[in-house]
């Protein structure tokens with residue numbers, strides 16, 4: 001008797017990011033079914049055919065098909081990558097008006113299907129749209145997750161790994177805050193294996209704080225460079241979204257930096273923002289509270305305020321929390 005739980009994912013938005021996610025998901029053999037939905041039906045249908053042609057070489061069978069919002073009723077996870085992306089010179093926050101409108105229509109249609117699973121949001125500005133998805137869907141906050149700073153953290157771990165000549169898998173360091181210009185690195189708890197990075201810097205002349213500052217700036221501004229050179233970024237975020245998908249569908253209890261709703265944690269309230277959180281089959285099990293130093297705490301609060309000021313004109317509750 002096969003008692004394997006069937007896992008179904010619906011992907012909304014099969015552009016650069018969405019189709020890269022589908023490809024990475026198929027290659028990692030994590031889900032049993034992937035339903036692809038897009039306003040541009042031809043694009044989604046073409047992707048389904050193309051992906052299916054690679055199935056003979058996939059590690060395990062995944063049913064991939066075109067779908068509509070009605071198909072969201074029985075899925076475990078809805079991943080949203082739909083909406084406008086940045087043009088060269090635009091910030092993520094510049095996309096807010098356009099993508100909020102698109103999200104109202106998408107989330108309403110998903111909820112009308114009877115969906116009762118987990119949302120994973122990638123569209124930018126991801127912290128704002130995760131908050132909007134939570135409000136529009138009325139699902140518990142644990143079941144609305146934004147990709148947050150998972151990509152920034154991956155870029156950071158890769159760059160630190162190159163600098164210290166250590167595999168990124170052994171670099172333990174987070175980027176937190178807005179997925180955007182006000183994000184910050186958390187050096188106070190960063191380590192290579194179990195050795196604190198600040199200790200390495202103070203003991204080894206080969207490494208210094210100025211280089212670390214430069215590494216962070218390059219991480220923060222990486223998307224601008226990539227967009228300038230090839231128009232969009234998609235492989236890194238696709239891997240990050242699949243990582244979160246795996247943590248959810250296989251009930252991992254893994255710590256990943258995602259956009260989560262803060263409620264009294266880190267001295268901030270009523271905002272979705274990038275923080276480390278334990279992810280499992282229920283979504284966000286809990287947020288991991290970091291012991292930030294005073295400089296990090298100040299930068300984190302600033303980042304939360306940047307997001308709240310963008311949210312406030314659209315969401316009454318946030319407006320009130322700013323007035324208090």
Ligand SMILES: NC(=O)C1=CN([C@@H]2O[C@H](COP(=O)(O)OP(=O)(O)OC[C@H]3O[C@@H](n4cnc5c(N)ncnc54)[C@H](O)[C@@H]3O)[C@@H](O)[C@H]2O)C=CC1
Pocket residue numbers: 012013014015016017018037038039040043081082083084085086095102105106121122123124125126147148151179232233234237
């Ligand atoms: N969170 C992160 O770390 C990252 C987020 N992004 C964001 O992901 C989003 C998607 O980027 P790309 O894939 O490059 O854009 P894209 O333009 O290639 O794809 C967007 C897709 O959304 C579809 N779409 C638009 N409105 C829709 C609607 N109402 N219903 C269903 N589908 C709709 C379009 O037809 C298109 O296929 C952007 O907001 C981008 O900024 C991109 C990279 C990293």
Ligand SMILES: CC(=O)C(=O)O
Pocket residue numbers: 086092124151222223233
């Ligand atoms: C586009 C974007 O958000 C990124 O690559 O970080």
